[in-house]
Amino acid sequence: MLPRPSARGAFARGAQSAREVLGLALLPLLAAVVLPAAVAGGGTRRWFGGRSEGQRAEAQAAKDAAATAFYELDTAQRDLRISIETIVAVDDSPAARRAVSDFEALGHRIDECSQQYITAVDSYDLDRDDLDSSTAAQARNALTHARSELDRTRQDLDRFGQSLGPLLGKAETQLARLAPSVERARQALLAASNALDAARGTGLKADDLAARLAALGPELTRLNEGAGRHGVPETLSRAEQVARESEAVRSEAERLPERAAEIDRRLVSLRTRAQALTTRSGQVEPILSELRRRFTAACWQDLQQVPQQAVDHVQQAEQKLKQAQSAREEQRWPDATSLLSTARALLNTTDEAVSAAGDRLNRLNAVAKDPQQEVDRTRFAIRDAQRLAMAGRQTPDPRHAGPLDNAVARLERALTGLEGRHPDYWHFLTETEAIRHDVGLVVNDIREERGAGA
Template sequence: MAKTFMRRLFSGGPDADPAAISAYNAMTTAFLQSDQLIGEIEDGVSASRAADPARRLTDQWMPVRERYSAATAAYLQLQRPEPDSPYTAASVYEERTRQLEQVCAEMTSFREMFGEQLGRARAARQLAAEAVQQARMDANTAVTELDQPESLPFLVYPSVIAAVDVLAAQVRKLDAVTDTTDLKDTTTAVREAAAAVHTALASAPHRPTEAQNAVRSVATRISAVATRAEQMGPARSALLREFSAACSNDLVDNERVAAAAAAAAEHELQAARAEITAGRPEAALAHCAAARDQLRDADDAVDAVTDRLRSLREVRENPGQVADKVRFRLRDAQQLAMQRDLVKEWGSVLDAQVERIDRACAALDGVHPDYWTYMTDLEAIDRFVTGVVDRMRGRG
């Protein structure tokens, strides 16, 4: 009976050396400590690896990790496969214990040195996981909303289709992303895309009313442009009577341009009305937007003629006033060059503008003054001087 009890107690046979048993148990304890440490540290290093593409912390960890692997492999070679397996000499176990304890000391030192960084990495990973979960919940909520019966009539709307396509693309990107840095941007994009789906669905019931209002607004603008276009003929005639032909040669086609743009806008308006009848309000809104673009072109063509007549009359009334404004800006620029000791660099450039102004003024002395060329030349000089001032101030 005593022999049986001893075999159960020491698990190595009645002849097992107590010192070997003690050394074996100490080695096992050292291994368990190292196993606990490796678990704690590896979790943080793994989180840091995802957040730090440069892998600085990982590079410092790898030599320690390799020594742990070597110590573990050596320990496993001494593991007894069966409870009754014979023990090795105590000195062998003690050597493995020292190896494991050395590795434990290195890992403890690493944990103390980088503990804060590892903790931040774990926290960041947790936040990232929570962000991913929230993003997927938002995406699922959007999909559920799409599946509701009340959403069915709006699934063919281009705005809803586009929002759904963006959400699907962002979810696919979320499924593929691995870098923690990219993960933040991707989860944000998924949540924004899910919100966009909700907004598109919420706005969809109002589209028919919006389309009707847009059609009425475009129709009103077409009528207003037609009324304004009636001013073009008299204004063009006044330009030719009061000023040289060179002052309005570039406007000869404006009546045709305005008429063509107005006709194109009318065509878009009719298309918008047809889309409303067909139950496609968003398509109607797109046609209304195109009509507005055409009406802007028509307005610009009308304004170019009427504004030209007004501007030329103002210049004819007091041509020297325009030149005086440019000369004043030029003098300010010359003073700035002196104040900033930039005369060597910009003095001759600015002086040359005086001659340009004089030439522009001299061109008005003919029988039929070209006020338009006079205006455009002075505006070009003014822009040039403004650019020089910006460069002297360090803004160019």
């Protein structure tokens, strides 16, 4: 709570003085009526003319001007107090705390000059009949000095108020955001509740969403208690959090029927795929038999475990699908989704293994029939890399020439390996594939170096 300066009481006394000024202003009119009667009836009031009356008028004018200055200062202080209270309600930064401290210091100064003004007003009774010119002059000087202090203090107060512009603007912006933010949070919470009711109307429990929505209840209560209790920054942050989490609940609740339908579709699809893989995995053993009969052991040894692995993986996948079905019936959506993903991964692995056996046989049949196609593919890749390495050069860079020459030698050795009664066609295929890969790395290096130098 900011301190209330004693200038408030001072202003009340200043207002009384202003009424006294107003009474003095009526004296000429009263004199016009009373003076003839006094002369006629022997009145007792003593009047001073000339310099004395001129000094009285000047002192009264100074008193009037001081009262105006006092009123203006009091008004400015009250207006600035509202600005300070606005800043304090929103901002707790060092700059805001410094502004409060400076305002309090100005309040002490206002008290001092206000007291000086009140003392000057109380020290001189300008309505006295026997007010002499010297006393009137003293009153004028004291009141003029008091007015000057009041004016200077008000000017300093005005400058201080102008310096609060950035802080006040920030505070007013946040206050302007407060009501809309709280209202958005309430509307988001209502929309989430309606969406949850709609999802439950389709027979879905959505217990996890209901729990998340219930957890927002205390936050709504704090929002309703207002920024006066919890502060503007905290209330804004809470409103944004409630709106964000309510929106997430609403979105999930609206997607829940679709999510349930998607899980049902995936269950059907993965069961069908598991059945198909069971059939396909039964074809692996005949493929392995042909591989054993026609090719060396190196061509098929790594595939020996595929039939049993396929059976095991399909059984595991089917078990996961049963668990996913149970989770779906209990509406444990995250568990159902996770189990379906696991089943899918198992089936993918099985599919790749089963496909690999058939693909191996096809590739070995092709290279056994005509290895020249594989040789031509590899030679083309090497020659293309050699042309690129020589482009714009008289001699190739040793960093590129070495790997390419080595690729040529490797290809010749791979061809030599096909000679004999039982060639290792699988080694030939993997070696030519590795050669093309290494040649591709050289090509990438050449292009990157030339691109960097461009």
